[in-house]
Amino acid sequence: MAASATMPRRRLRITWQQVLVYLVILAITAVMLTPFVWMLSASFKLNRDVFSFPIQWIPAEPRWQNYVDIWTKIPLALFIGNTAKITIIVTVLQLLTSSFAAYAFAKLRFPFRDTLFLGYIATIAMPWQVYMVPQFLLMRELDLNNTHTALIILQAFTAFGVFLMRQFYQSIPDELCEAARIDGMNEYQIWWKIMLPLSKPALSTLTIFTFVNTWNDFLGPMIYLTKTELKTIQIGLRMFISQYSAEYGLIMAASIVSLVPVLLIFLALQRFFVEGIASTGLKG
């Protein structure tokens, strides 16, 4: 089980140890993925077949009807539309605000810059659950209760995003900005024409994190959105589950639908996830 770096020569031969390790990994992976496979398999079954044992992993007669029925039983399209709207707006706003603020914190000089930055970053430590009630009151005071605007402005600015972008900007040499300034660019142009194109990896990381977090957000929409026509996919799905608790096949089909966008994003941009966690996690 020692790290591979120890003996690079050994890898050419297949030892019984490696076979054992491989089997262990296969077993763990199977356990990790079982819920998803089961979900997929159950989504093609009739309710009475979902819990039949031994488990029929590939249904003899796949019931595609489940995937047709979910769109009419609940306003799934509406929920997905709401979620997509919030997610896209939040992601775009966060990319803009984070990179903009990060540019100032990384490349400009102004009094109390580092103090301000530290103060801002310190807010990452405090979980949202601590201040969600006063924040809710504030939003209600502004009459933003039961609007998408509330959720959007709450998530449009994050200290995490600024932190991530600033980390990346600091690796870009200052001379580049200096040269641009000498050539007559102002700060906004430098940010837009030089920093943004150079920071694509960091922007991708931030995009994925924000997209997944906003898409999966549960408590926020649950507190703010009580009208059915405003609900996001997560609380809509939850509502469906509590209303039709015995419609196992349909519940599984709707769950699969809610997972698809995250799965696609994850498969396409997996690399940035790992890089993002590794770079922000350890330095945080």
Added chain:
Amino acid sequence: MFDAAPWERPAGLGRGPVRDECGRHLIRFRLWGEARPAPQLAQGAGGLFLHRPELPRLCHLHVGADPLRLRPGLHALGRLEPHRVRRARQLLRLWSDRAFITAFWNTIIYTALAVPLTIVCALGLAMLLNQKLPGRNFFRAAMFFPYVASLVAVAVVWNMLFNPEMGPINMLLYYAGVDPKALPRWAADKNWAMITVVLFGVWKSMGYYMVIYLAGLQGINPDLYEAASIDGANAVQKFRYITIPQLGPTTFFVTVMLTIQSFKVFDQIYLLTQGGPGTSTLVLVYHVYNEAFISWDLGYSSMVALVLFFVVLVITVLQFKFRKEEV
């Protein structure tokens, strides 16, 4: 038009109880010695206009949003109790609120179970997947995927898999020879509910911490292992004397993050057990949620949230202290 300029005090103010022209009791406003009517303490600047007989109605004027009302933990929402009395009452209530005490202990139990279990699983996975294996990236992605999968969908599957009567897990245990009466009832059983929630939390988040550990493992200098091999160290010794100490900062960071994550756990409990059965999985944030959005007692719920605030604050301060010592 006015009898007196607004900044002049009305006659007679300053000695004993006074009444204004509208016949209301006046009391002195603490900071500026300005007079305002007693029953309207929370009404902002209304008192400034008291001595103008032409403007009696303005006494009731609510000028903008009172900033104090935005601090529900410390201030009565539109009530007339002084802050200090209210605050003390809320604190006392916290002390005698059995649901709060249960929630606090349950949070600690959850943390005590989930943090070590996640660390062990994440480190184990990272060790396994740090080796060069065919399909390594696929395995890493598979371990990580539960972390990004949406909670509502996986929680409902989890509840079905762990269904005490017909769930596949109990079926499997039954066919493996476990006595049907001894089968765990998972989320439906007081004693098993917390374990079910913890298992779910570990399953969902260990991929994330695995990635952090993988980064940590890759930061270890390979020369250390080589030197150890030359000295004749076996795999266990290498793990004990190189890997573990070298991963110290990573483990420290993961512990802090996991502890804070565990103290703010809510979503998975809401979706799996709803705090039940009874109050066996009621946790702090769940109590905050219940008090705020079910009972609509926003003031008291903020008091509970304040406890969470102090817990996180203590963890963060301790973290900085230890870090300084390390450096």
